[in-house]
Amino acid sequence: MHSNGLPSARIIGLGTALPARIMTNKDFEQIIDTTDEWIVQRTGMKVRHYVRSDEGIAEIAVEAGKKAMAAAGVEPEEIELVVLATATPEQPIPATAAIIQPALGVSNAVCFDIAGACSGFIYALQVVRQFIATGEVKTAMIIGAEALSKYSDFTDRSTCILFGDGAGAAVLRACEPGDGVLSCAWHTDGHYSDIIQMPGGGSKYPPHVKEHIEARLPFIKMRGNEVFKLAVRAFLEVCQEALGKAGVTTDEIRWFVPHQANLRIISAVGDRLGIPVERIYVNLEKVGNTSSASIPLAMGEVIDSGDLKRGDLVLMAAFGGGLTWAASVVRW
Numbered sequence: 611m612h613s614n615g616l617p618s619a620r621i622i623g624l625g626t627a628l629p630a631r632i633m634t635n636k637d638f639e640q641i642i643d644t645t646d647e648w649i650v651q652r653t654g655m656k657v658r659h660y661v662r663s664d665e666g667i668a669e670i671a672v673e674a675g676k677k678a679m680a681a682a683g684v685e686p687e688e689i690e691l692v693v694l695a696t697a698t699p700e701q702p703i704p705a706t707a708a709i710i711q712p713a714l715g716v717s718n719a720v721c722f723d724i725a726g727a728c729s730g731f732i733y734a735l736q737v738v739r740q741f742i743a744t745g746e747v748k749t750a751m752i753i754g755a756e757a758l759s760k761y762s763d764f765t766d767r768s769t770c771i772l773f774g775d776g777a778g779a780a781v782l783r784a785c786e787p788g789d790g791v792l793s794c795a796w797h798t799d800g801h802y803s804d805i806i807q808m809p810g811g812g813s814k815y816p817p818h819v820k821e822h823i824e825a826r827l828p829f830i831k832m833r834g835n836e837v838f839k840l841a842v843r844a845f846l847e848v849c850q851e852a853l854g855k856a857g858v859t860t861d862e863i864r865w866f867v868p869h870q871a872n873l874r875i876i877s878a879v880g881d882r883l884g885i886p887v888e889r890i891y892v893n894l895e896k897v898g899n900t901s902s903a904s905i906p907l908a909m910g911e912v913i914d915s916g917d918l919k920r921g922d923l924v925l926m927a928a929f930g931g932g933l934t935w936a937a938s939v940v941r942w
C-alpha cells in the first residue's frame with residue numbers, strides 16, 4: 611500500500627436522514643405513463659423519500675450531521691471543517707454548509723459546499739482527507755445532501771422516477787497512516803457535461819425568467835442510455851484504481867457500497883469486479899437515486915445491520931453528472 615507517512619483520515623461516526631414523505635411506483639402510475647413493473651425491472655427502485663414543499667436540504671443535512679457527531683462522540687466545537695456536497699443547495703447564496711453552521715453548532719469550523727453531483731460524497735472525502743494529511747485540520751465533517759425532487763421533471767417519465775431526497779454525514783478524524791481512508795481515485799470529464807444536466811437555474815438561464823421555466827430549463831435532464839454505458843466502464847475502472855492504490859484485492863473487501871443509480875449497473879459492475887452479491891450493499895429500492903447522499907445513506911444501513919467490524923474494508927464508488935466518477939477504499 612502507498613503510505614507517505616502522513617496522517618490518514620478515519621470515519622469515526624456516520625449519520626443519515628430521510629424526509630418523511632414517500633413516493634412509490636404506484637404514485638407515479640397516477641401521474642405519468644409508467645408501471646411499477648417497468649420501474650422495478652429497469653431500475654430496481656420502488657420507493658423514494660421527498661422533502662416537504664417548504665423544505666430544502668438544510669433540515670435533513672443538520673439531522674444527519676448531528677447524528678454523525680453523536681455516533682462519533684465528538685462535540686460540535688471540535689469540528690474544524692465542514693464540506694457539504696450537493697447539486698441542490700438550500701439557496702444559491704450563501705453555501706448550505708454556512709447556512710447550517712449555527713444549527714449544527716460547529717462554530718469553529720470553516721464551512722463550504724462542493725458540486726460533484728453523484729460523486730460529491732467521495733469528492734468531499736478526498737478534499738477533507740488532504741487537509742487532514744497536511745495537519746491543517748484534525749477533525750472534520752463531510753455531508754452529502756439532496757432535494758432532487760425539487761428539480762425532477764414530472765412530465766419526463768424517463769428521469770422523474772429515478773430521484774429521491776436524503777442526507778448523510780460522516781465525521782473524520784486524523785489517524786495513523788495505513789488506517790481509515792486507504793485510497794481515493796477521482797476523475798472528471800467535462801466533454802460529457804450535457805448528458806446529465808440541469809441547464810436552467812444558474813447564471814446563464816436564471817430561474818426567475820418565465821421563458822426559462824416554460825422551456826423547462828430548471829429541471830434535471832439525462833440521456834439515460836448513454837449514461838448507463840459510460841457508468842459501467844467508469845465504475846469498473848475507478849474501483850480497480852482505488853483498489854490498486856490501496857494495495858488490496860476484491861477478495862479482501864467486506865462491503866462494496868456503490869452509488870445507487872440503477873440495479874442493473876450495480877450488478878454489471880459487481881459481476882465484472884468479481885464481488886459476490888452478498889457483499890454488495892443495495893438500498894435503491896427504498897430510497898431511489900439520491901446523488902451525493904446515496905453512499906452515506908447506504909453506509910448508514912450497513913452500520914445499522916451490525917455487519918461491519920472495526921478493521922473491515924469497504925469499497926465505495928460513484929458516478930454522475932460532470933461527468934464525475936470516484937472510488938475509495940476505507941478501513942472501518
Ligand code: UT7
Nearest residue numbers: 644645648652728767768834835837838841871872929930
Ligand atoms: O446518478 C447519475 C448516474 N445515472 C445513471 O447512472 C442512470 C443511468 N441510466 C439508467 O439508469 C437507465 O438508462 C434508465 C433507467 C434511465 C432508463 O432505462 P433504459 O433501459 O436505458 O431505457 P431507455 O431510456 O432506453 O428507454 C426504453 C423505453 C423507451 O421506450 P421506446 O422508445 O423503446 O418505446 C422509453 O420511452 O422505455 C421507455 N421508458 C419508460 N417506460 C415506462 C422510459 N422511461 C419509462 C418509464 N416507464 N418510466
